[in-house]
Amino acid sequence: xxxxxxxxxxxxxxxxxxxxxxxxxxxxxxxxxxxxxxxxxxxxxxxxxxxxxxxxxxxxxxxxxxxxxxxxxxxxxxxxxxxxxxxxxxxxxxxxxxxxxxxxxxxxxxxxxxxxxxxxxxxxxxxxxxxxxxxxxxxxxxxxxxxxxxxxxxxxxxxxxxxxxxxxxxxxxxxxxxxxxxxxxxxxxxxxxxxxxxxxxxxxxxxxxxxxxxxxxxxxxxxxxxxxxxxxxxxxxxxxxxxxxxxxxxxxxxxxxxxxxxxxxxxxxxxxxxxxxxxxxxxxxxxxxxxxxxxxxxxxxxxxxxxxxxxxxxxxxxxxxxxxxxxxxxxxxxxxxxxxxxxxxxxxxxxxxxxxxxxxxxxxxxxxxxxxxxxxxxxxxxxxxxxxxxxxxxxxxxxxxxxxxxxxxxxxxxxxxxxxxxxxxxxxxxxxxxxxxxxxxxxxxxxxxxxxxxxxxxxxxxxxxxxxxxxxxxxxxxxxxxxxxxxxxxxxxxxxxxxxxxxxxxxxxxxxxxxxxxxxxxxxxxxxxxxxxxxxxxxxxxxxxxxxxxxxxxxxxxxxxxxxxxxxxxxxxxxxxxxxxxxxxxxxxxxxxxxxxxxxxxxxxxxxxxxxxxxxxxxxxxxxxxxxxxxxxxxxxxxxxxxxxxxxxxxx
Amino acid sequence: xxxxxxxxxxxxxxxxxxxxxxxxxxxxxxxxxxxxxxxxxxxxxxxxxxxxxxxxxxxxxxxxxxxxxxxxxxxxxxxxxxxxxxxxxxxxxxxxxxxxxxxxxxxxxxxxxxxxxxxxxxxxxxxxxxxxxxxxxxxxxxxxxxxxxxxxxxxxxxxxxxxxxxxxxxxxxxxxxxxxxxxxxxxxxxxxxxxxxxxxxxxxxxxxxxxxxxxxxxxxxxxxxxxxxxxxxxxxxxxxxxxxxxxxxxxxxxxxxxxxxxxxxxxxxxxxxxxxxxxxxxxxxxxxxxxxxxxxxxxxxxxxxxxxxxxxxxxxxxxxxxxxxxxxxxxxxxxxxxxxxxxx
Numbered sequence: 003x004x005x006x007x008x009x010x011x012x013x014x015x016x017x018x019x020x021x022x023x024x025x026x027x028x029x030x031x032x033x034x035x036x037x038x039x040x041x042x043x044x045x046x047x048x049x050x051x052x053x054x055x056x057x058x059x060x061x062x063x064x065x066x067x068x069x070x071x072x073x074x075x076x077x078x079x080x081x082x083x084x085x086x087x088x089x090x091x092x093x094x095x096x097x098x099x100x101x102x103x104x105x106x107x108x109x110x111x112x113x114x115x116x117x118x119x120x121x122x123x124x125x126x127x128x129x130x131x132x133x134x135x136x137x138x139x140x141x142x143x144x145x146x147x148x149x150x151x152x153x154x155x156x157x158x159x160x161x162x163x164x165x166x167x168x169x170x171x172x173x174x175x176x177x178x179x180x181x182x183x184x185x186x187x188x189x190x191x192x193x194x195x196x197x198x199x200x201x202x203x204x205x206x207x208x209x210x211x212x213x214x215x216x217x218x219x220x221x222x223x224x225x226x227x228x229x230x231x232x233x234x235x236x237x238x239x240x241x242x243x244x245x246x247x248x249x250x251x252x253x254x255x256x257x258x259x260x261x262x263x264x265x266x267x268x269x270x271x272x273x274x275x276x277x278x279x280x281x282x283x284x285x286x287x288x289x290x291x292x293x294x295x296x297x298x299x300x301x302x303x304x305x306x307x308x309x310x311x312x313x314x315x316x317x318x319x320x321x322x323x324x325x326x327x328x329x330x331x332x333x334x335x336x337x338x339x340x341x342x343x344x345x346x347x348x349x350x351x352x353x354x355x356x357x358x359x360x361x362x363x364x365x366x367x368x369x370x371x372x373x374x375x376x377x378x379x380x381x382x383x384x385x386x387x388x389x390x391x392x393x394x395x396x397x398x399x400x401x402x403x404x405x406x407x408x409x410x411x412x413x414x415x416x417x418x419x420x421x422x423x424x425x426x427x428x429x430x431x432x433x434x435x436x437x438x439x440x441x442x443x444x445x446x447x448x449x450x451x452x453x454x455x456x457x458x459x460x461x462x463x464x465x466x467x468x469x470x471x472x473x474x475x476x477x478x479x480x481x482x483x484x485x486x487x488x489x490x491x492x493x494x495x496x497x498x499x500x501x502x503x504x505x506x507x508x509x510x511x512x513x514x515x516x517x518x519x520x521x522x523x524x525x526x527x528x529x530x531x532x533x534x535x536x537x538x539x540x541x542x543x544x545x546x547x548x549x550x551x552x553x554x555x556x557x558x559x560x561x562x563x564x565x566x567x568x569x570x571x572x573x574x575x576x577x578x579x580x581x582x583x584x585x586x587x588x589x590x591x592x593x594x595x596x597x598x599x600x601x602x603x604x605x606x607x608x609x610x611x612x613x614x615x616x617x618x619x620x621x622x623x624x625x626x627x628x629x630x631x632x633x634x635x636x637x638x639x640x641x642x643x644x645x646x647x648x649x650x651x652x653x654x
Numbered sequence: 655x656x657x658x659x660x661x662x663x664x665x666x667x668x669x670x671x672x673x674x675x676x677x678x679x680x681x682x683x684x685x686x687x688x689x690x691x692x693x694x695x696x697x698x699x700x701x702x703x704x705x706x707x708x709x710x711x712x713x714x715x716x717x718x719x720x721x722x723x724x725x726x727x728x729x730x731x732x733x734x735x736x737x738x739x740x741x742x743x744x745x746x747x748x749x750x751x752x753x754x755x756x757x758x759x760x761x762x763x764x765x766x767x768x769x770x771x772x773x774x775x776x777x778x779x780x781x782x783x784x785x786x787x788x789x790x791x792x793x794x795x796x797x798x799x800x801x802x803x804x805x806x807x808x809x810x811x812x813x814x815x816x817x818x819x820x821x822x823x824x825x826x827x828x829x830x831x832x833x834x835x836x837x838x839x840x841x842x843x844x845x846x847x848x849x850x851x852x853x854x855x856x857x858x859x860x861x862x863x864x865x866x867x868x869x870x871x872x873x874x875x876x877x878x879x880x881x882x883x884x885x886x887x888x889x890x891x892x893x894x895x896x897x898x899x900x901x902x903x904x905x906x907x908x909x910x911x912x913x914x915x916x917x918x919x920x921x922x923x924x925x926x927x928x929x930x931x932x933x934x935x936x937x938x939x940x941x942x943x944x945x946x947x948x949x950x951x952x953x954x955x956x957x958x959x960x961x962x963x964x965x966x967x968x969x970x971x972x973x974x975x976x977x978x979x980x981x982x983x984x985x986x987x988x989x990x991x992x993x994x995x996x997x998x
Contacts, residue, residue, distance in 0.1 A: 003910075132911070510990070584908070585901075585903065586899050586900075586901035586903060586904055587888075587889070587890060587899060589753070589754075589755065589887070589888070590754050591753035591754055591755070591983075592753065592754050592982075592983075592986075593753070593983050593985065593986035594986070595986075596982040596983065596986035596987055597985070597986035597987070597988075605754075610754070628985050628986045630888065630935050631888045631889075631890070632890075632892065640911070641911075641913055642911040642913055645913045645915065
């Protein structure tokens with residue numbers, strides 16, 4: 003136990019001082035046992051504040067420091083650095099008492115808040131008096147990155163990293179990279195062709211010497227820790243050798259099985275052996291195991307017979323690939339909100355009710371209609387098209403509570419494109435608000451209204467139904483206050499974006515958190531938007547929140563730059579506040595081993611008792627909580643410290 | 655109906671062959687109705703073994719104690735020990751195996767099924783008999799006990815004098831055994847599970863507080879409940895400061911930092927804390943043998959505390975302690991289907 007503690011109480015301007023009598027806190031703490039120095043200051047984190055602290059540590063030969071201020075997530079590092087560099091005292095001898103977020107900001111009664119601030123600070127003093135000096139643990143770094151998801155986010159991040167000289171393993175679940183972006187026809191607000199801007203990047207992926215692309219692959223297991231992860235990747239058997247495949251299409255011509263084509267969102271079909279689209283990367287045909295008659299020459303085998311190059315091999319087997327990596331970028335993207343949830347809009351019942359992605363395919367030159375907007379039911383040009391925004395979004399009662407962010411813009415784009423294709427047609431848009439923040443976005447929406455005469459109706463659609471062979475859209479126009487009935491030839495729903503199934507799976511495999519809507523949780527909503535809560539795992543794209551292409555690309559490059567920053571060091575420093583086993587008390591019951599979320603504990607020599615891997619341990623204290631025998635403690639959060647802190651709070 | 659002769663023969667065989675070091679079983683007590691636990695090491699002693707409704711004790715405790723004794727003696731006899739285990743006892747052994755307290759091969763479990771009837775509650779029986787003194791009790795068919803008193807033998811419906819836990823028992827047949835005697839009848843179904851505790855928690859908070867205040871005030875802190883519990887095997891217990899473990903590698907700092915979480919004096923607040931800590935430490939581990947309640951000299955209804963948590967484990971996490979030695983323990987495991995989505 004140390005005997006010369008210093009206490010520094012911060013006013014934080016008025017943030018703390020308005021609710022807590024900081025002068026009294028400093029005075030009373032000065033009288034605490036073992037406290038030899040106590041002072042308040044208006045901004046402890048300011049340069050003069052830091053100098054005061056450094057000077058006081060030296061002059062008073064302090065052996066423990068408590069800074070009573072804001073949350074340790076903000077300035078713990080600042081004050082620990084001052085303690086070590088300015089005061090010459092080990093940085094782990096400094097503890098933060100959070101009297102701002104946990105006191106001043108949540109209370110209004112000054113006398114009571116002051117009492118609480120006193121308790122919080124006294125508890126921190128008790129804790130710091132038992133703190134040990136610790137040294138961060140140096141860990142070598144693997145300079146290789148795993149990118150999960152081959153959409154625009156994953157592509158951008160991979161290219162940035164590869165161009166910076168890092169090895170990248172890009173894992174994609176589907177047979178090709180490109181994600182949802184490759185399905186789009188044109189992109190707002192400039193209406194440049196999506197394929198034209200994305201396919202060069204896809205080609206670059208396939209050619210880049212630093213990128214190893216694994217398609218039809220999924221990450222099944224991640225172990226290890228920041229700088230030193232180990233990934234287990236399962237890759238499906240593709241049955242076609244990409245090196246020998248000549249993309250001649252002979253195989254698909256003879257294939258007898260026809261299934262729905264995912265790339266065209268079910269508007270066309272494909273064969274069991276297929277290439278997703280002409281520009282697919284890797285450029286090869288692939289055999290869909292689930293659709294194939296049996297991968298058996300006795301059953302069918304037609305494709306192998308006609309393949310002149312001999313690229314088809316039914317004996318290929320799934321592969322398990324293990325890779326050592328230093329960092330991970332999760333770019334697993336979005337899915338559209340399930341149409342089965344929107345029965346009121348006739349989705350799934352009427353073939354002319356489409357989702358946004360299907361409409362993209364209809365507009366696309368590579369799409370099922372060769373770029374002509376035609377109704378799926380009778381291949382006629384629709385003359386009245388109703389676009390319904392917020393289909394599933396902004397509806398906390400029944401669907402998703404959040405705004406899917408991109409639908410206002412892509413609906414305006416759809417309406418504009420429709421008018422370009424069918425100049426004598428009429429487009430209607432039902433909307434709640436128009437959210438068009440972004441460079442050139444508002445102008446784009448205005449143009450769709452003025453130049454393309456898109457009829458914007460403010461209100462929601464209650465249902466889409468059929469009357470004597472016509473689809474009727476029944477809605478309300480809240481500006482005129484009238485019910486609106488529109489005979490529609492086609493209805494397009496701007497379905498909500500939701501985290502993809504792959505996002506849910508990745509969150510589970512990587513043990514990273516998700517928010518209430520299932521999107522991946524960032525470490526801090528403002529200041530650490532591309533980091534997950536787990537060190538070394540970064541987020542990019544719509545897996546983190548709904549976002550459009552420019553924003554996705556920004557985030558992907560940001561994540562890549564965070565990775566570059568992380569991996570440009572030779573050694574990573576790991577916090578030394580890790581768990582420590584008291585062998586005399588451990589019975590080897592294995593509860594901590596099972597409970598540890600980081601797999602940092604195992605049973606081992608000498609007598610099958612718990613053993614902590616310091617580098618894997620994150621110091622979360624879960625083991626401490628499950629141990630019935632108090633046989634495991636986190637350094638500087640030991641039993642005796644918790645006991646003394648409770649006593650300090652109780653005033654005994 | 656269980657054939658005790660077979661049980662004896664099996665125990666005798668084990669000891670004759672020397673495949674086990676000791677057989678823990680029950681024998682007739684010299685001091686009253688209830689059987690007494692016996693650790694026999696000679697084949698000849700096997701004839702003393704009995705199994706009848708008076709065999710209430712949970713013999714898993716003796717496995718825990720035996721491990722301690724062997725360590726104290728520094729014995730190098732690595733042969734397994736055999737133990738007679740009812741359904742509840744076998745669950746206790748399973749929990750000990752889950753916690754790696756001893757390896758599976760170090761114990762030979764002689765399962766005994768208590769079949770239609772459970773074991774007797776001595777005080778219920780005494781109340782039922784009034785002035786008469788029970789001398790022996792035997793199984794009598796599937797739902798009765800044959801009770802011998804100084805006035806002869808009479809048949810009493812088992813449900814009337816059975817231990818409370820047996821009435822609520824959900825698995826009377828051993829879940830873990832190397833050999834079983836008696837018929838496999840898992841469900842007894844006389845009372846619904848957790849009936850007693852469910853009735854108790856219907857009372858108002860004030861009433862329950864008053865009830866437990868009275869109970870904890872009466873606690874003598876004799877620690878009989880802790881001593882009889884097979885799960886309370888820690889060398890050092892948080893509740894009293896006289897059993898701090900000092901090992902050769904204990905540092906001076908560790909000695910100085912010993913914490914007294916609870917005062918030793920049997921004050922109400924301290925005793926309440928003791929019982930609460932014990933109940934929490936038994937969450938997901940207590941298999942409801944109710945030995946703590948049976949041995950309490952002041953009759954504190956400890957079973958209510960423990961079954962309250964057992965009920966929570968069962969209803970919230972579908973977890974029954976002692977059902978499977980391969981399962982991770984309740985408090986150390988997490989499943990995606992667990993309630994409270996905030997953890998995800």
